[in-house]
Amino acid sequence: MDQEVVEHIVLLVIVTLLSVVQNAFFAHKVEEESKSKIVQRAVPSAFERVFNANQNCKDAYPTFLALLWCAGLLCSQAPAAFAGLMYLYVRQKYFVGYMGERSQSIPGYMLGKRLICFLFLMSVAGVLNYYLVFFLGSDFQMYIKTVSNTISPLLLIP
């Protein structure tokens, strides 16, 4: 792989690696919990809460990865990687909150939704920019990059 091409994906790769570490942490938690406790269906035990939290995070994982890469490749790398990092933080908070009380997980879930939306809009902007360049010949990529760079810190507001 050329150095120039890697330059476009290296931040995304770092975020991917972090998410992999987080997956391993979640799976370890489930494994740990399943060794000490017996599963009970009637009352949601500690194991079932962790298992469910892990399942929920796993379910959203391929979607998140695909969005992250699309946003990063087509639009702008730095804001996409930033939103990805935020998502991983939110997922962490969600998972820990799920283990304690169910009510704590809801704000994290909402924030995760917002970050996914941000990545989605970035991808859409990238696609639109491509077609504007294709049909009209003007390049809005610089504007989109500036806008997404400006908006991305707003994601920190709870």
Add this chain to the structure above:
Amino acid sequence: MDQEVVEHIVLLVIVTLLSVVQNAFFAHKVEEESKSKIVQRAVPSAFERVFNANQNCKDAYPTFLALLWCAGLLCSQAPAAFAGLMYLYVRQKYFVGYMGERSQSIPGYMLGKRLICFLFLMSVAGVLNYYLVFFLGSDFQMYIKTVSNTISPLLLIP
């Protein structure tokens, strides 16, 4: 990203975005339904073993794919593909072992963990190499490739 490269993936990105929208729609349906009903489950044994083995393999699949491609793109292709092949073999043994007895699945699980770690380290080495080139200007990629090529046969040791 250059215009020529985007040209090769823009349609795929659109389809990916559509599938994300659809996933969101499905998740919304489940959420909607779960508000009104309570879940009840029965536990069959023979079918559930195969089902669980499949589920465990499926859970790790996106993580494995992401690592495989990160390691292959940023570091070295041949060792990554070799580790990937090994992982597939281990997964096969794990699946067949899971159908028979539960105890047979544990070594396969440990080996799979080691292969995932190898791919992870390769990706990290690739990222580190990029930043070393960026800041110091020296290229360690050849050394990393040689090291990973040398280490990869060691993965065969049980």
Add this chain to the structure above:
Amino acid sequence: MDQEVVEHIVLLVIVTLLSVVQNAFFAHKVEEESKSKIVQRAVPSAFERVFNANQNCKDAYPTFLALLWCAGLLCSQAPAAFAGLMYLYVRQKYFVGYMGERSQSIPGYMLGKRLICFLFLMSVAGVLNYYLVFFLGSDFQMYIKTVSNTISPLLLIP
């Protein structure tokens, strides 16, 4: 996709394709087991039906994404995107059908299988083309693109 770029990913693509075959094998095993042992869950409630439909779609999602990108990158973009769109439509029909009656879901499932096979064959054709160019020096990519473009409308036949 250029020959030089393909050179960097062809082994990864091969491993990905193998993993897809393995996923299909696992899924087949589960299906086989569920047919011979008739699993009687108490009464599949409305929530459980939606949950199962969502689970089935989620399970196939990474496999689908991997095949879509492999077929699009190595072979031809437009037919791959078209098959992807068709798959999303089929999945939509499958999900809605699953919510209503179980019998409605079977045609959607069969069509989805055919689309997945089409994407798989496209990827294999792309890999074969690369190695033919590598060893014999002749480029069949134009023929493959023409053939896949011609075949793809046939996927519309129910």
